[in-house]
Amino acid sequence: GESVGLHLPTLSVQEGDNSIINCAYSNSASDYFIWYKQESGKGPQFIIDIRSNMDKRQGQRVTVLLNKTVKHLSLQIAATQPGDSAVYFCAENGGSYIPTFGRGTSLIVHP
Amino acid sequence: GAVVSQHPSWVICKSGTSVKIECRSLDFQATTMFWYRQFPKQSLMLMATSNEGSKATYEQGVEKDKFLINHASLTLSTLTVTSAHPEDSSFYICSANDRVFDGYTFGSGTRLTVV
Secondary structure, eight states, rough: OOOOOESSSEEEEESOEEEEEEEOOOOOOOEEEEEEEEESSOOOOEEEEEEEOOSSSEEEEEEEEEEEEEEEEEEEEESOGGGGGGGEEEEEOOOOSSEEEOOOEEEEEEO | OOOEEOOEEEEEEEEEEEEEEEEEESSSSOOOOEEEEEOOOOEEEEEEEEESSSOEEEEOOOOTTEEEEEEEEEEEEEEOOOOOGGGGGGEEEEEEEEEEOSSSEOOOOOOEOOO
């Protein structure tokens, strides 16, 4: 079946560095993608989203890039801070209105 | 923005008892809510889709008689874990879609521990 996956389970960075979290998706019908941040013991928080008619979208310190050719999604966090430490999930809801979550990447920011 | 409130945030219960978890959309109406289960260091697994005024749609492998879902109003969905066993211990999370916001808003989750 279709799935959303993440390349790296853990990413360690130094405070102040830029972080890049990657996500591969396989559902070619996907037209809406969302990045979520989940801190320990809490529910996922919306970070940023992007539709398939765009290839880049910027928010505050975050940028999402979408490459539909290779079905790849990335989340870039500029000047990573300790408060950014969390698990990051990408989700897609192409073909249905229900978001399907990838495995998650744990971002660890070292001070 | 859209806010989803989930209660309780944690609960400990004895084996064989039932536990009810509430999910409320505070500032928007949600005809559809979703219930997820998450085990430690794993992703969110969709359990069921809660539909206001009708039966919930359960994912394959999820026992509908064990995980009772009620969505009686546009702002409240409840998940009842019946005859809970230790293997039901998990983190349960609900979400709802605010059509204006477009993205999915999640509750803060409920940590269920069955002893």
